[in-house]
Amino acid sequence: MDNKQLVVSLSPHVQSPQTTQKLMLNVVLALMPAFAVSLFYFGIGPLLVTLLSVGSCVLIEYLIQRFVLRTKSTVGDLSAVVTGLILAFNVPSNLPWYIVVLGALVAIGMTKMSFGGLGNNIFNPAIVARVFLLISFPVQMTSWPQPIESRLQYTDALTGATPLAVLKEGLSKGQTISQMDLPSNMDMFMGLMGGSLGEISALALLIGMVWLLITRTITWHIPVSIIGTVAAFTGILWLVAPETNANPIFHLLTGGLLLGAIFMATDYVTSPMHPAGMWVYGIGIGLLTVIIRVWGSYPEGMSFAILIMNSVVPLINKYMKPKRFGERRAAQ
């Protein structure tokens, strides 16, 4: 019979329909509720900053691959879109445009492409960019527009402080928690507070987490270990001294904790490769976040905690191995 050109390759001959692009698209979709809340509270600022951030990230990646590395462009995998979104979500929505572009350059150019592109970076690109901007532009990076009032303003928005900054400042003046002007739990849960573009609404971020879990884009280990550790640690501190330590709910709803736990710490490239390692990583992030918030000089600790634990990931992968099948002789 006619043996025309048959394809010969090694097994397996079937592949799952899952692709990098679909996974990244799931993350983009999961970020949309938080983006919608941000548009609702902050108006045009989030729109401009997000478009600019995503556009710059994609363009910078394309330009580097086209003209510097001279390789095929991989912007189609949407990973630069995710980085752009996360970066935008981590800055105030009134951030001047050139700072946003600079952030994209640090994220994509310095943190991602110079390490070899997708899959090879040690640190989360968006967080490195955020920390870079925080240190370089401390004023612009810590003036947050007031929700609702400044919907129609961009860089000229009225600004105020985040709840964590209010807490830090109040404590430094010797106030007790009950004397401070902190938003209600319900306001913080819905997103009615000052803060970075995408971190304000716990509800929207949790909806995103549900989407990521049901589409099996991420596993539960990292978010649960971080949230659990922060709740336990701040809970103990609060029980010991409730007048100088905020309660765990306050800590969970503020400072981008959920944004970090759900979307940033779970970045595939910079997190451990199996559940036991994920626990160590998540607990480490939780502990460091609380330590920085309570005893450090910055009001927020999430970004630093994730970066520090990113640097530990190679060690975790090297020394914590999954349990090999048949490792212990089965009891008979």
Added chain:
Amino acid sequence: MSKLRTFRKGGVHPPEQKLSADRPIERLQLPAKVYIPLQQHIGAPPTAVVAKGDRVKVGQLLAQSGGFVSANIHSSVSGVVESLEPIADGTGYKRPTITIAVEGDEWLESIDRSTELNTNLDVAPDEIVKRIAEAGIVGLGGATFPMHVKLTIPTGKKANVLIVNAVECEPYLTSDHRVMLEHGPEIMVGLQLLMKSIGVERTVIGIENNKPDAIAHLSKLAQDYKGIEVQPLRVKYPQGGEKMLIKAITGREVPSGGLPIEVGAVVVNVGSVLAAYEAVQKRKPLFERVVTVTGKQLEKPSNFRVRIGTPISTLIEAAGGMPSDTGKVISGGPMMGKALISTDVAVAKGTSGVVLMPSSEATKGEPQACIRCARCVNACPLGLEPYLFARLSQRGRFADMENERVMDCMECGSCFYACPAKVSLLDYIKLGKNEVGAMIRSRNAKK
């Protein structure tokens, strides 16, 4: 029905595609010529005992087993030996093959051709093993390990459970499924013979839950036999892997590098049980088997009873002919089967199926950068780290691969199936296993 069981860690669930599950086994007509390879099993090659020009009958010995871990080869047809020379097998390697021109269908007189169930169990245990060895029976699931070797329990070891692999976890394949539905009574008698041969009181037949008719049928038959039970299993690939099946059924883990007998288990494929019945009760050597011929575009996906040595092209013709859009022909299932270079190659003892893939599914996705999503680690049923193997293999760090226990890998392909970046994980692992295997051999040679 008892609770569904499965192995704990890893595994994937590819689309099942059991297109031929409802097609009864048909007897395929005899081809004009058969091509019988001498090496159809794991172990030493047998020695040919016929020469060119010899007239042979169905069931006559063609090649004598070349040692303990080896198997006899028998003629599947009657006719004249035309040649004994190397012919390319499915993977392109030339292997010694006996070609026989078919004349009529004359069986050896010693074979009982009646279809009557022979329930006589009055055979000594070593006689059972001897008859199985003479019949050249090997694992018909695809591993082709000689069955009499499994049934010879090493001194100092003791078997306490016989596990029947009726999982058929590979997508598309249905030959075991049909054998269970159509040869249940023979399987029950075969199991009693096997239990007697290894001295165990308990047999568990593991069947995945996507074959409820087979589970119901064998459960009903098993009520009449002491010690035989059916265990329904959750559908999960690679549950048909020996270690996975033992874990699913008994909860025991075969140690790394060890054999099932170390946890007291002997595992046999359900098709091999039928072959064992026929060998012991009917004195029929293994010269035919059930083969699934299937594919999404095939006109008539089928299950055929096929004489060993029949060209695969004959099977495809009988199933409606090769669709014009065929891009790949796989011998075995799509997860672990081999892509054939030609359909002229013959059915061997280990050929459980032939799967035709349309050209749109014939090529693998373009590999992209690994995003370290850990899907491969989560998919590996053996707790290995496929992404790490790929990286080490690319860098030629084979000693490190050995330390990471690459030789435990059974090449089930779950990692590659799960990979969203389409990284050729298993190709890199196979390369590494080759190199590590050579390292181990040279180390042992020095000792």
